[in-house]
Amino acid sequence: MEASYKFGPYKIDAREVFHATPLSYAMVNLRPLLPGHVLVCPKREAKRFADLSSDEISDLWVTAKEVGARLEQYHKASSLTFAIQDGPQAGQTVAHVHIHLIPRKKGDFEKNDEIYDAIDVKEKELKEKLDLDIERKDRTMEEMAHEANEYRALFS
Numbered sequence: 001m002e003a004s005y006k007f008g009p010y011k012i013d014a015r016e017v018f019h020a021t022p023l024s025y026a027m028v029n030l031r032p033l034l035p036g037h038v039l040v041c042p043k044r045e046a047k048r049f050a051d052l053s054s055d056e057i058s059d060l061w062v063t064a065k066e067v068g069a070r071l072e073q074y075h076k077a078s079s080l081t082f083a084i085q086d087g088p089q090a091g092q093t094v095a096h097v098h099i100h101l102i103p104r105k106k107g108d109f110e111k112n113d114e115i116y117d118a119i120d121v122k123e124k125e126l127k128e129k130l131d132l133d134i135e136r137k138d139r140t141m142e143e144m145a146h147e148a149n150e151y152r153a154l155f156s
Contacts, residue, residue, distance in 0.1 A: 006045055008096035015145035018152040019067055023059035026067045026101075028147045030138045033118050036075040036103035038151070040064045047095040049086045064099045070154040077103035081115055091120040 001020050005012040005027070012027055018038075019026040026040045040063050042056045052060065068080045083100040085092040100119055109115050 005041075005043065006096070007039075007041060007098070008045065008047075008094040010094070013141065013145075015141065016148055018148040019063070019155050021059055021063050023056050024063040026063060026151075028144045028151070030144070032139075033115065034102055034104070034108055036071045036077065036101075038067065038071065038101050040067055040099040040101055042097055046097050049084060049097055052097060060097070060099065064101055068101050068103075071101065071151070072103045074151070074154060075103040075105075077105050079104040083116065083119055085119070 001014050001017060003014055005014065005017055005025055007027075016027045017025050018028065020043075023044070024040060024042055026038055029037045029039055032038075040060060042052055042060055044056065046052050046056070049057075064082060068082065071077075072080055081100070081102040081104055083102075084097065085100075086097070102115065104115075109118070
């Protein structure tokens with residue numbers, strides 16, 4: 001794997017990345033909504049889904065499918081949510097295409113579709129924290145690296 005990755009304007013430490021292909025990578029989430037909530041991104045910074053090439057789209061979704069299958073089993077979940085916020089009015093706050101992949105269990109949200117509101121809130125909070133450079137009360141690098149190591153073993 002590479003030494004670091006780009007997620008829009010942000011540098012992502014390789015310890016946060018647990019799976020990579022020639023065109024995509026999967027990383028743990030700084031502020032997951034539920035256990036196993038990860039992001040799958042194209043390696044090339046593309047702001048919008050339409051900016052991706054056909055090869056990038058194919059690789060991104062095949063990667064999301066493979067990551068999702070392994071994390072669903074690992075977390076003993078029964079379903080998966082795949083979500084893309086494509087553009088600012090859709091709730092995208094980091095201008096780099098990414099798929100939210102979230103293993104789901106019965107009752108994890110009172111109303112199933114509340115997950116989308118929760119994603120929107122977390123994205124906005126994350127952008128505000130990163131933009132204002134406020135001291136984050138998020139997971140530590142050690143916590144994220146530990147989780148990434150666990151997930152990395154699913155691909156060996």
